[in-house]
Amino acid sequence: MQRGIFPAVRGLGVYVAAAAVLFVGLLSSQQLRAGDQSRAKELIKNSCASCHRFEGKPDSRFKLRAPDLMWAGSKYQRSWLIGWLTGKEAPLYAKGYRWDLSQEETKHPVVSESDASSLADYFDKHYKDRRVKVGAFDVSKVTAMEVEFGRGAYKAHACIGCHVIEENGKIVGGPQSASLVESGRRYNMDWLFRFGQNPQDFNPHSGEFLADATEPQLRAVIGFLAVQGVKDFKYYEPWTSKEFQNASVDRGKLIYKEYCSQCHGATGKGDGPAASGLEPKPAVHANMAFDKLPMEYLYNVVNHGGRAVGKSTSMPYWNLTIGQQGVADVIAYLKATFKGGAAEAAAAAPATGGPSGVCPQPRKTQQAPDEFLAKNNPLPASAEHVQAGKKLFMETAKPLACMNCHGTKGDGNGPAAMGLMPPPRNFTCGATMKDLPDGQLFWVIKNGSPGTGMMPFSGLPDDEVWQLIHYLRTLAK
Numbered sequence: 001m002q003r004g005i006f007p008a009v010r011g012l013g014v015y016v017a018a019a020a021v022l023f024v025g026l027l028s029s030q031q032l033r034a035g036d037q038s039r040a041k042e043l044i045k046n047s048c049a050s051c052h053r054f055e056g057k058p059d060s061r062f063k064l065r066a067p068d069l070m071w072a073g074s075k076y077q078r079s080w081l082i083g084w085l086t087g088k089e090a091p092l093y094a095k096g097y098r099w100d101l102s103q104e105e106t107k108h109p110v111v112s113e114s115d116a117s118s119l120a121d122y123f124d125k126h127y128k129d130r131r132v133k134v135g136a137f138d139v140s141k142v143t144a145m146e147v148e149f150g151r152g153a154y155k156a157h158a159c160i161g162c163h164v165i166e167e168n169g170k171i172v173g174g175p176q177s178a179s180l181v182e183s184g185r186r187y188n189m190d191w192l193f194r195f196g197q198n199p200q201d202f203n204p205h206s207g208e209f210l211a212d213a214t215e216p217q218l219r220a221v222i223g224f225l226a227v228q229g230v231k232d233f234k235y236y237e238p239w240t241s242k243e244f245q246n247a248s249v250d251r252g253k254l255i256y257k258e259y260c261s262q263c264h265g266a267t268g269k270g271d272g273p274a275a276s277g278l279e280p281k282p283a284v285h286a287n288m289a290f291d292k293l294p295m296e297y298l299y300n301v302v303n304h305g306g307r308a309v310g311k312s313t314s315m316p317y318w319n320l321t322i323g324q325q326g327v328a329d330v331i332a333y334l335k336a337t338f339k340g341g342a343a344e345a346a347a348a349a350p351a352t353g354g355p356s357g358v359c360p361q362p363r364k365t366q367q368a369p370d371e372f373l374a375k376n377n378p379l380p381a382s383a384e385h386v387q388a389g390k391k392l393f394m395e396t397a398k399p400l401a402c403m404n405c406h407g408t409k410g411d412g413n414g415p416a417a418m419g420l421m422p423p424p425r426n427f428t429c430g431a432t433m434k435d436l437p438d439g440q441l442f443w444v445i446k447n448g449s450p451g452t453g454m455m456p457f458s459g460l461p462d463d464e465v466w467q468l469i470h471y472l473r474t475l476a477k
């Protein structure tokens with residue numbers, strides 16, 4: 001049956017294209033548009049409505065032949081829609097929309113470029129969904145961190161059980177519902193946001209899974225979907241916003257006193273009244289060189305809390321309490337106040353268990369499980385791998401490049417080092433490093449050292465961890 005429609009639709013398209021060429025000189029653009037409209041209407045009636053519904057209430061997909069299109073004017077990005085209608089997009093339902101019916105593999109009907117364009121205009125005009133608030137989800141404000149949260153929530157809410165996405169070049173997930181591989185190019189995000197608020201308003205067979213998500217979680221999941229299939233997505237960097245341009249050290253000082261000093265201490269020495277009960281201890285801000293730390297990290301740890309950067313959950317998230325302006329102000333205060341100079345570092349040495357650079361270095365780190373201790377670096381110690389490890393160490397490792405704590409020389413004297421108890425490992429210290437097998441290093445990098453400032457780098461692929469280890473081994477003297 002579909003085979004019948006296919007050539008018919010295409011044939012009509014050619015006919016109309018030829019007619020349009022003939023009449024183009026005679027018709028005003030207004031009339032042309034009116035012509036497009038009736039053409040689209042006719043197409044819908046004759047070529048689409050046999051499968052798709054354009055009106056009615058949401059109904060069980062098991063009573064439908066194809067996805068509902070009564071909100072088609074709000075749901076898609078125009079370029080995707082035209083690509084879909086002209087047969088350039090990948091199928092959405094790997095097992096067929098009605099996987100419950102055994103059906104031969106079918107191809108979607110294809111229309112000409114100009115018909116697709118007329119249909120898109122027609123949808124835009126007649127099938128807008130009034131429940132969808134324009135501007136409800138601002139794609140230009142999606143941050144890299146939010147996308148990471150979204151990835152976590154996507155997995156935690158079992159989305160991956162029914163929808164496929166692409167991960168490291170592979171398609172993963174259950175294929176029985178709409179593919180989300182290209183969702184960033186496919187959906188209008190305002191529609192997606194409204195869908196997420198109550199999916200049952202669109203499809204009775206979906207959405208239970210989002211029901212217990214909070215609005216920030218929903219936004220994060222949509223942020224995650226907004227980047228799927230989009231090359232070079234431009235992430236928002238909140239620390240470039242006007243709140244940061246207008247940040248005030250004085251206001252930040254007040255915030256520090258009211259919200260931070262209870263743990264970090266009135267003068268940033270980590271000795272606030274709440275500190276004694278915490279493990280790991282609040283960072284000793286007085287010893288940290290804040291102006292040398294990347295803004296992305298400072299923003300994430302203050303705005304989203306310790307957990308977001310793999311640190312202790314005792315470091316709260318401040319966004320909801322002090323807002324963007326408050327976060328900007330308190331960071332401005334940290335940078336203006338705490339510079340972590342050599343004098344402060346020396347003065348703090350007793351509190352932090354010895355200056356970071358000492359060798360041999362006192363070490364209480366937990367031992368890795370046996371299966372890790374038995375591991376050996378599977379990569380050759382080639383210049384290429386060492387160089388790749390160095391780049392991760394110095395610049396790219398997320399949530400925070402190693403050198404910020406371990407120092408550019410690897411001696412444990414990075415700008416954040418002096419605020420940490422115990423201090424970061426001194427990789428230049430051969431006497432300490434020679435007793436640490438590769439598997440131990442691997443395990444700590446992946447899992448962090450609980451109760452210390454060493455956060456887990458669980459997002460790093462194994463190979464990159466091994467490259468880092470090759471680099472660390474070059475530092476020991």
Ligand code: HEC
Pocket residue numbers: 002005043044047048049050051052065066067072075081084085090091092093094096097108109111119178
């Ligand atoms: C023979 C049945 C059939 C006809 C005719 C048909 N479609 Fe479809 N359409 C489907 C099915 C089935 C899907 C689900 C996509 C898949 O299986 O990959 C779909 C998907 C779509 C989608 C994406 C829906 C979504 O959000 O998941 C759009 C848009 C669409 N069709 C528009 C049209 C238009 C416009 C026409 C008429 C020119 C048309 N279709 C004709 C069966 C049909």
Ligand code: HEC
Pocket residue numbers: 061067154157158159160161162163176177178192195203205206207209210221
């Ligand atoms: C048990 C399977 C299942 C799970 C789990 C699930 N979904 Fe769905 N989802 C569906 C079904 C079924 C539909 C309705 C569309 C269809 O008929 O395939 C749907 C529809 C959707 C749509 C709209 C698809 C479209 O183009 O119309 C999106 C977006 C979506 N789900 C996202 C999610 C997200 C995000 C999660 C996790 C929070 C999730 N789903 C969890 C089965 C599931």
Ligand code: HEC
Pocket residue numbers: 255256259260261262263264274278280281282283298301302306310311312313314315316318330331416419420452453
């Ligand atoms: C309830 C106690 C508590 C409060 C209140 C608190 N923090 Fe923290 N903070 C911590 C702890 C504990 C850590 C150390 C986390 C770790 O190392 O795992 C930390 C770490 C940090 C760090 C990261 C330092 C590093 O190691 O990289 C910054 C920056 C920071 N806090 C800023 C603030 C600011 C600004 C405020 C006030 C708006 C604040 N904190 C309020 C407990 C607190």
Ligand code: HEC
Pocket residue numbers: 363364365366392393397400401402403404405406416420421422423424425436440441442444445449452453454455457468
């Ligand atoms: C926020 C500060 C911080 C960052 C960033 C950081 N580390 Fe650490 N690291 C520490 C601290 C503190 C320790 C000491 C932990 C302890 O004593 O158990 C440590 C310890 C280690 C150890 C010692 C393991 C052992 O068994 O003794 C290794 C290996 C290590 N880090 C590797 C890395 C690598 C690789 C990176 C970057 C991908 C990194 N660290 C980033 C703070 C940091």
